[in-house]
Amino acid sequence: MSEAKKITVEENGELNVPNYAVIPYIEGDGTGPDIWAAASRVIEAAVDKAYNGEKAIEWKEVYAGQKSYDRTEEWLPEETLNTIRDYKIAIKGPLTTPIGGGIRSLNVALRQELDLFTCLRPVRYVEGVPSPVKRPEDTDMVIFRENTEDIYAGIEWQKGSDEVKKVIDFFQNEMGVHNIRFPETSGIGVKPVSEEGTKRLVRAAIDYAFNEGRRNVTLVHKGNIMKFTEGSFKAWGYEVAEEEYGDKVFTWAEYDRIVEKEGKEAANKAQDEAEKAGKMIVKDAIADIFLQQILTRPSEFDVVATMNLNGDYISDALAAQVGGIGIAPGANINYNTGHAIFEATHGTAPKYAGMDKVNPSSLILSGVLMLEHLGWREAAELISKSMDKTIGSKVVTYDFARMMEGATEVKTSQFGDELIKNMD
Numbered sequence: 354m355s356e357a358k359k360i361t362v363e364e365n366g367e368l369n370v371p372n373y374a375v376i377p378y379i380e381g382d383g384t385g386p387d388i389w390a391a392a393s394r395v396i397e398a399a400v401d402k403a404y405n406g407e408k409a410i411e412w413k414e415v416y417a418g419q420k421s422y423d424r425t426e427e428w429l430p431e432e433t434l435n436t437i438r439d440y441k442i443a444i445k446g447p448l449t450t451p452i453g454g455g456i457r458s459l460n461v462a463l464r465q466e467l468d469l470f471t472c473l474r475p476v477r478y479v480e481g482v483p484s485p486v487k488r489p490e491d492t493d494m495v496i497f498r499e500n501t502e503d504i505y506a507g508i509e510w511q512k513g514s515d516e517v518k519k520v521i522d523f524f525q526n527e528m529g530v531h532n533i534r535f536p537e538t539s540g541i542g543v544k545p546v547s548e549e550g551t552k553r554l555v556r557a558a559i560d561y562a563f564n565e566g567r568r569n570v571t572l573v574h575k576g577n578i579m580k581f582t583e584g585s586f587k588a589w590g591y592e593v594a595e596e597e598y599g600d601k602v603f604t605w606a607e608y609d610r611i612v613e614k615e616g617k618e619a620a621n622k623a624q625d626e627a628e629k630a631g632k633m634i635v636k637d638a639i640a641d642i643f644l645q646q647i648l649t650r651p652s653e654f655d656v657v658a659t660m661n662l663n664g665d666y667i668s669d670a671l672a673a674q675v676g677g678i679g680i681a682p683g684a685n686i687n688y689n690t691g692h693a694i695f696e697a698t699h700g701t702a703p704k705y706a707g708m709d710k711v712n713p714s715s716l717i718l719s720g721v722l723m724l725e726h727l728g729w730r731e732a733a734e735l736i737s738k739s740m741d742k743t744i745g746s747k748v749v750t751y752d753f754a755r756m757m758e759g760a761t762e763v764k765t766s767q768f769g770d771e772l773i774k775n776m777d
């Protein structure tokens with residue numbers, strides 16, 4: 354390969370991708386090395402086949418998690434963050450977060466440090482994948498999960514600590530809070546949700562919906578209960594839609610205003626007309642009912658914009674509908690700076706570590722998202738088609754094999770081999 358170069362970002366935010374591009378990767382903990390070995394080979398093979406050597410990726414390993422700690426006693430070294438900042442685009446395997454004490458999530462830290470404010474998780478059915486629902490093909494949604502705020506940000510204090518005593522004292526004596534049920538034995542968490550954070554996320558979701566020819570964007574929240582965080586998320590979401598997209602969208606906030614002035618019939622008529630005119634419908638759903646409706650009426654939802662924790666739950670729930678987290682890809686993106694880290698939706702699945710057993714599809718399809726993001730669509734398509742063909746021929750890893758009749762169960766590495774063989 355002639356000299357590989359860094360990806361850069363133009364002033365207008367566009368990526369400038371050299372034909373020979375250096376891309377940093379984090380191998381990940383647990384099953385990370387198993388799936389990275391398969392995924393990197395498949396991505397390399399697709400690029401090679403699509404461009405006959407005229408384009409290529411040079412992987413550059415950067416360290417985080419256990420592998421990093423074993424080398425330098427640092428879980429997330431500054432050098433790793435700086436390299437990703439510098440090289441713009443990276444891909445990673447899953448990283449362990451111990452429950453309770455110990456380190457905070459490295460995944461969350463990476464997203465916060467690099468301000469990767471969107472967690473993009475497309476959920477689409479791949480023909481042949483076993484699913485627990487009758488019509489998995491009706492599920493075709495793209496989740497925009499806010500990635501830097503919310504209760505997920507990790508601002509919390511442990512029961513009995515000096516800090517929690519101070520916080521509870523402040524709440525009770527200065528803020529007039531009288532409903533902490535058991536103050537002596539409570540831990541406390543804080544949930545920041547901002548106008549700026551919400552608007553940039555919802556803007557990214559609406560832009561995506563327009564660019565990809567989608568019909569609607571749903572703001573998912575629990576604003577009936579958490580009025581000034583989740584409720585404000587909904588209000589700010591509608592604000593950004595109406596103020597920045599004007600006539601190109603029809604919102605349910607507008608629908609409600611019409612109901613108030615002219616009644617329900619007029620509001621339904623206005624929405625029908627907006628749909629016929631090809632306007633983007635921006636609506637909202639409360640999170641609990643949304644989790645029912647994605648099962649009972651999935652075809653009504655296209656792009657979903659939501660906060661961090663809701664998005665975490667929704668992405669695993671939706672992934673189950675199309676065959677599970679073994680095949681659900683993801684990306685963490687800052688659409689303003691161009692930084693992005695592509696990663697699987699699932700975790701480290703530690704009980705299978707080193708067994709060459711788990712499904713590498715989630716990381717491989719995250720690689721497909723990455724190739725699309727780079728504009729290397731031909732290579733991305735080769736992998737997607739090969740995935741359809743391979744799963745269609747019932748050659749699958751254990752997770753699918755146990756739900757499929759007549760399947761040939763293969764190891765992680767063999768599944769990678771099959772994908773490479775089936776690229777044409």
Ligand SMILES: NC(=O)C1=CN([C@@H]2O[C@H](COP(=O)(O)OP(=O)(O)OC[C@H]3O[C@@H](n4cnc5c(N)ncnc54)[C@H](OP(=O)(O)O)[C@@H]3O)[C@@H](O)[C@H]2O)C=CC1
Pocket residue numbers: 388446447448449450451460678679696697698699700701702703711712713715752
């Ligand atoms: N972005 C990241 O890096 C993430 C990291 N994590 C971290 O991962 C660790 C483990 O988390 P846990 O809650 O157990 O969730 P995991 O996603 O790691 O695993 C839960 C179960 O999901 C199934 N699964 C996961 N990955 C695969 C795969 N590639 N192929 C097939 N099946 C798969 C397995 O189910 P079965 O056994 O039924 O086959 C597995 O036991 C934690 O430390 C957590 O914090 C979690 C989520 C994301």
Ligand SMILES: O=C(O)CCC(=O)C(=O)O
Pocket residue numbers: 448449450458459460461665698
């Ligand atoms: O960081 C973690 O350990 C969990 C993250 C997670 O579940 C997710 O991002 O979906």
Ligand SMILES: [Mg+2]
Pocket residue numbers: 665666669698
């Ligand atoms: Mg999760």
